[in-house]
Amino acid sequence: MSEPVIELHDAVIMQEQPVLQGVSFTLEKGEFAYLVGRTGSGKSSLLKTLYADLPLQQGVGTVAGFALPKLAPAKIPFLRRRLGIIFQDFQLLSDRTVGENLMFVLNATGWTGKARKQQRISDVLARVGLAAATNRMPHRLSGGEQQRVVIARAMLNEPVLLLADEPTGNLDPEVSDSIMQLFAEINNAGTSILMATHNFQLLEKYPHRVFTCKDGQLLDSGRR
Numbered sequence: 001m002s003e004p005v006i007e008l009h010d011a012v013i014m015q016e017q018p019v020l021q022g023v024s025f026t027l028e029k030g031e032f033a034y035l036v037g038r039t040g041s042g043k044s045s046l047l048k049t050l051y052a053d054l055p056l057q058q059g060v061g062t063v064a065g066f067a068l069p070k071l072a073p074a075k076i077p078f079l080r081r082r083l084g085i086i087f088q089d090f091q092l093l094s095d096r097t098v099g100e101n102l103m104f105v106l107n108a109t110g111w112t113g114k115a116r117k118q119q120r121i122s123d124v125l126a127r128v129g130l131a132a133a134t135n136r137m138p139h140r141l142s143g144g145e146q147q148r149v150v151i152a153r154a155m156l157n158e159p160v161l162l163l164a165d166e167p168t169g170n171l172d173p174e175v176s177d178s179i180m181q182l183f184a185e186i187n188n189a190g191t192s193i194l195m196a197t198h199n200f201q202l203l204e205k206y207p208h209r210v211f212t213c214k215d216g217q218l219l220d221s222g223r224r
């Protein structure tokens with residue numbers, strides 16, 4: 001069997017003080033899991049630890065094959081290249097077209113060859129149903145379309161894992177549904193997904209494994 005995409009053992013998730021303690025879980029290749037819990041319970045902090053925005057100071061763990069404790073700063077971009085990271089607020093560069101936003105990431109992650117890069121941009125935009133949006137400015141797109149561009153951007157480097165923090169937080173139910181369907185397609189193609197959400201309707205409608213942050217611990221509620 002291939003190694004898990006995420007493996008944490010007895011990890012402490014730290015902000016200025018411990019947020020979650022004794023965190024142990026694995027997420028297998030191709031698995032989809034939700035991360036739920038009240039405001040301030042530690043969902044974002046856990047995700048930040050997984051993409052090395054917060055250091056893992058206690059416990060052991062690997063993400064996408066990178067050992068998290070003592071991960072050298074120079075290695076962090078290589079870890080992030082294996083991940084797709086998606087937030088609630090879209091964080092597209094507002095002064096560049098959709099295509100330029102995606103080109104920016106390809107250039108920053110070492111892609112070469114103009115035709116190859118343009119082909120990759122066309123491919124990911126087609127995958128999220130926005131083939132015609134290359135030359136549009138982000139603010140001319142709806143919230144749902146902007147989130148699709150963010151997902152396209154996250155897919156550029158064929159990540160093994162998508163980490164999504166409230167990806168439907170600003171979207172109405174219908175648009176949230178279409179984002180979930182897109183996630184399902186991405187997941188079915190083999191990418192693991194860990195998604196923090198407050199939206200329990202999505203959990204009911206698209207059942208997957210559920211992790212709950214509660215009282216400083218991470219509980220594995222199993223599949224709903």
Ligand SMILES: Nc1ncnc2c1ncn2[C@@H]1O[C@H](COP(=O)(O)OP(=O)(O)OP(=O)(O)O)[C@@H](O)[C@H]1O
Nearest residue numbers: 015016019037038039040041042043044045046213
């Ligand atoms: N940058 C920071 N510096 C210090 N403490 C922080 C920081 N960010 C979050 N915290 C604290 O860490 C704890 C967990 O916050 P976190 O943002 O991980 O929760 P969350 O479950 O994602 O909340 P929400 O659902 O509101 O996004 C909270 O007590 C919060 O105050």
